[in-house]
Amino acid sequence: xxxxxxxxxxxxxxxxxxxxxxxxxxxxxxxxxxxxxxxxxxxxxxxxxxxxxxxxxxxxxxxxxxxxxxxxxxxxxxxxxxxxxxxxxxxxxxxxxxxxxxxxxxxxxxxxxxxxxxxxxxxxxxxxxxxxxxxxxxxxxxxxxxxxxxxxxxxxxxxxxxxxxxxxxxxxxxxxxxxxxxxxxxxxxxx
Numbered sequence: 319x320x321x322x323x324x325x326x327x328x329x330x331x332x333x334x335x336x337x338x339x340x341x342x343x344x345x346x347x348x349x350x351x352x353x354x355x356x357x358x359x360x361x362x363x364x365x366x367x368x369x370x371x372x373x374x375x376x377x378x379x380x381x382x383x384x385x386x387x388x389x390x391x392x393x394x395x396x397x398x399x400x401x402x403x404x405x406x407x408x409x410x411x412x413x414x415x416x417x418x419x420x421x422x423x424x425x426x427x428x429x430x431x432x433x434x435x436x437x438x439x440x441x442x443x444x445x446x447x448x449x450x451x452x453x454x455x456x457x458x459x460x461x462x463x464x465x466x467x468x469x470x471x472x473x474x475x476x477x478x479x480x481x482x483x484x485x486x487x488x489x490x491x492x493x494x495x496x497x498x499x500x501x502x503x504x505x506x507x508x509x
Contacts, residue, residue: 352413357436360403360410367396367399368442378462388462390459400446407436421433431492431493431496434485438489442479442483445482449475449476452471453472
């Protein structure tokens with residue numbers, strides 16, 4: 319009687335599923351399914367994630383929270399969560415470029431605030447990811463505090479991330495003044 323080790327079965331099952339996905343054309347994300355409503359939802363999720371990072375880093379900086387170990391596990395989890403959002407933000411930018419909006423033109427972004435918000439969200443998520451990755455290389459919580467209070471790289475990246483988060487909110491305010499996203503027949507109604 320021949321026994322198959324559980325690890326080996328796991329490898330065979332994983333390889334089989336991977337082959338099915340690759341051969342069937344199923345991918346993690348489909349750029350063709352992007353629309354302004356899903357992009358706006360993604361921007362909201364990114365804004366919430368950035369706010370969560372800001373709050374957590376503020377607690378670490380103000381020492382209202384002391385990490386049990388360093389590098390801090392919570393920061394690693396927050397960074398991992400940003401991976402998917404980085405991809406989603408990139409997909410939104412590809413969508414707007416495909417519609418002919420010059421995402422590098424400030425005037426075009428003001429005329430198209432959802433595109434502007436998507437650019438700001440993309441920048442914020444990239445900066446947040448880079449900041450959390452940088453903090454992971456800092457040798458201790460005390461070294462991180464010293465870097466923040468001395469205006470070092472962590473401080474600069476935190477301020478940049480905060481400015482980009484403010485830009486997400488600014489474009490959201492501009493967007494809310496305009497018409498509803500395409501595909502939303504309800505429109506904006508005020509009570």
